[in-house]
Amino acid sequence: DTEVTQTPKHLVMGMTNKKSLKCEQHMGHRAMYWYKQKAKKPPELMFVYSYEKLSINESVPSRFSPECPNSSLLNLHLHALQPEDSALYLCASSQDETSESTDTQYFGPGTRLTVL
């Protein structure tokens, strides 16, 4: 069962709000990812957690704060976002035994975020 779930499906927030995106996988994968995708563009990597530790931060602004409470859960905390942060946020997971791994990444359905 290659399933990654994400909540909420849609989110509208103001620039002063604080909200969180949630991602869950039950495939026993050890790496989890956050991607941002703008319309008509490919996904852009934001963060990678490997064995519950942050292994990659692609110079993402601090208004995005990731958290990995356990190996199955990944959160993205949002605070003081800008309208240009409106996008589809995708979560993914992969088996990844080591940081050099090139295992398949399985994606969730995404959260469509609109910042007003």
Next chain:
Amino acid sequence: AQKVTQAQTEISVVEKEDVTLDCVYETRDTTYYLFWYKQPPSGELVFLIRRNSFDEQNEISGRYSWNFQKSTSSFNFTITASQVVDSAVYFCALNTGFQKLVFGTGTRLLVSP
């Protein structure tokens, strides 16, 4: 540096036509993996295939087939007898390690009845 080029921005076909989506990649690594993902309007990226650089065998899965040619650094994807449900954006991607997927810009396929 790694790069993936999908020169076809958008392709329109009529149902039952065959269609090929092109993917050209650049890397200096000798070990790498290539992927194709499908993104329907709902947004989820659906994994289609993973191929390593040492396996140049073509692969067929139902109406889908993939042609990997190292000599031309290409990994093309063909849909035979296309259907309306094939309408989506298709991404080719490259991974040379360290968990980083390099995506192409995607090809939007529109299949009309």
